[in-house]
Amino acid sequence: MSTEVTTGPATGPQHVVDASRPAAPPERTGSRLDDWWVRVMVTPGRERLWRWGGPIAVVVLAAVLRLVDLAHPHSLVFDETFYVKDAWTTWNLGYEAAWPQNPDAQFAAGDTNIFRTDGSFAVHPPLGKWIIGYGMALFGPTSSFGWRFSVALAGILLVLLIILVATKLFKSTLLGVIAGFLLAIDGHAIVMSRVGLLDGIVALFLLAGFGAVLMDREWHAVRLAAAIAARETPGPPGADGSATTRKPSWGPVIWWRPWLIAAALAFGFGASVKWSGFYFVAAFGVYLIVVDALARRRLGIPFWFSAAVLKQGPATFLLLVPVAAVAYLIPWIGWFRTDGGFYRHWAETSNGAWTGLLSWVPLPIQNWWHLEVAVYNYHVNEHTPHPYQANPFSWLFLVRPTQMYVAQDDPSLCGGQTCYENITSIANPIIWWCATAAIFYLIYRLVRKREWQVGLILMGMVAGYLPWLLYVNRTIFQFYTIAFEPYMILGLTFVIGLAIGSRGDPRWMRSRNLIVVGVFLGICVLVSAFFWPVWTGMPVPAWFLSLHYWLPSWR
Known part of the structure; x- marks a missing residue:
């Protein structure tokens, strides 16, 4: 048996290598699924099919879950009594008008033009009602499908948008599809797409603004770097005689930021559905200044903080706040052009x-x-007690979901047993609780690693959730959380991406991780199937309904 003797550094240990023994093969990486995927994605056409087909399949799933039997029940559900009727008067008169006493039964029966012409005190801006009114005009005011169509369409577009945002944010079609899939099958997102309320529309506009901010980050960074490079001047020679450059003290102002203008429009329109959209204007206004400051520091600007606050800051303000204000005012045109508004x-x-x-x-x-x-x-000053009001400190833990509709049915529909139809805006508990855990983990991760993707996701939570903690004594509800649920889903998707790992991981690790994620997604699907009847008002026996009360506070 021949051997070779090798030595390391003069002071290092010697070791003997058996030259006749073959070298150990490198450890295999990736899973069998990865191997199969590489074989499948062998052409650009197949890659395009995946990039388009995966998101389209999820959007189709979301559409089915939101549109099938959307007209049921044919009665005004929960706050539809306000928004559907206000939508119809807004569409006809340009403003929210009053109705006779107790008009809901007549409205559902088809007497939809019994409204008066004097104005009604509406506690939310008009854009959401214009949007709901469009669906009623399209399908007729007597159609309960028409009452809810626009909200359902907003819910479908919300799924499409989170796919696009997640794909851009994580640079992964797979994670984009997973984010969209989780939102598509979540009960809270489903219910808020199947009931004619304003909050699902708000969520769509706010996520659109979030996506525009994401696009503006890259747009701004590229143009800021180019502008600074163009303004560099020769500096004194370095210690080794090499040439150096001197950065401008403050750097330039970037005025042309179309994605920032798009964000302002989206946030402004969101505020014109519900005022909570203004929190996004404020939060992301601060966020954009911080991002600009950090970008200038990375590029070597000496007075990076002063430049971000005192130079770029005013420009950012002018591109954001006035544009958002104009977007907020546009839907009021009906109120201004008529004489009957409140x-x-x-x-x-x-x-x-x-x-x-x-x-x-x-x-x-x-x-x-x-x-x-x-x-x-x-x-x-809204402090009227309500049986389903929920303290915002409890929202992340899904303590008190909102029951929006309940009716006792003919027992024959449930095999002779006591039979109920129920619509409760409760999230898929597995998705929701895991997303909550993910958000807390992201806070820790931001402190430790300072990843910009994590910071952006958490800013969505800051804008959508934290302001409500100022109103713990007001009558507010769990279903308001749809405005920030997309950022919870993005946080969960980020953690799923960490769990999946990469094709470069050892084979055993990669295979295990894929199995764990696959099992998790499978459990989410099963739980959604189990809760589907209480999201859509299907007739179910009382005993089956009681199985869905996992916490006493859910009753």
Whole structure:
């Protein structure tokens, strides 16, 4: 047997290698699934098919879950009593009008034009009602499918949008498809797409703004680097005589930021559905200044913080806030162009016109401002007890979901047993609780690793969730969480991506990780199938309904 003797450094140990023994083969990486996938994706056409086909399949699934039997029940569910009827008067009159006493039964029976022409006090801006009204105009006001169509369409687009956002954010079609799939099968997202409320529409606009901010990050970084490079000047020679450059002290102002303008429009339109959209304007306004400051520091700008706050900051403000304000005002055009809206002529009829320095303000603006103040006072003073109100500190733990509809059915529909139809806006508990755990992990990970993707996801949570903690004494509900659920799903998807790993992982590890993720997704599907009846109002026996009360507070 021949041997070779090798030596390391002069002071290192010697070792003997058996030259006749073959070298150990390298450890195999990836799983059999990876091997199969590589064989399948051998052509650009197949890769395009996956990039398009995967998202399309998930969107089709979301559409089926949101549109099938959407017309059931043919009665106004929960706050549809406000938004559906307000949508119809807004579509017809340009503003929310009053109705006779107890009109819901007549409305559901087809008497949809019994509204009056005097204005009704509506506590949310008009855009969401214009959007719901479009579905009613398209399918007819007597169609309960039409009452909910626009909201269902918003829910489907929300799934499409989270796929696009996740794919861009994580640079992975697979993770984009997983994010969309989780949102597509989650019960909270399903219910908020099948009931004619405003919150699903808000979620769509806010996620669109979030996606535009994501696009603006790259747009801004590339153009900032190019502009700084163009302004560099020769510096003193280095210690070794090499040439150096001197960075501009503050750096340039980047004015042309189309994605920032798109974000402003999206956030402004979101606020014109519900005021909670303004929190996104504020939160992401601060976020964009921080991102600009960090980009300037990485590029070597000496006064990077001052430049971000005092130079680029005002430009960012002008591109964001006024544009969002215009977007907020556009849907009010019906109120301004007509005379019947609530408080439309308040100043003229109540002798309340402004005097002094503000006397020049046109009366329509004064009247509109008085309405906005009245709406604000209503919101901050709304303390009427409700059996399904939920403290926002409990939202992340799914303590008190909102039951939106319950009716006792003919026992013959349930084999002679007591029979109920129920619609509860409860998330898939497995998805929700795992997403909550993921968000807490992301907070830890942001502190340890400072990954920008994690920071962006958490900013969505900051804008969508934290402001509600200021209103713990107000009457508020778990279903408001649809506005920030997409960011919980993105956080969960980020953790799933970590769990999956990469094809470069050892074979045993990669195979185990894929199995774990596959089992998790399979459990999510089974739980969604189990909860489907209580998301869609299917007739079920009382004993079966009781199986869905995993916590006492869910009853």
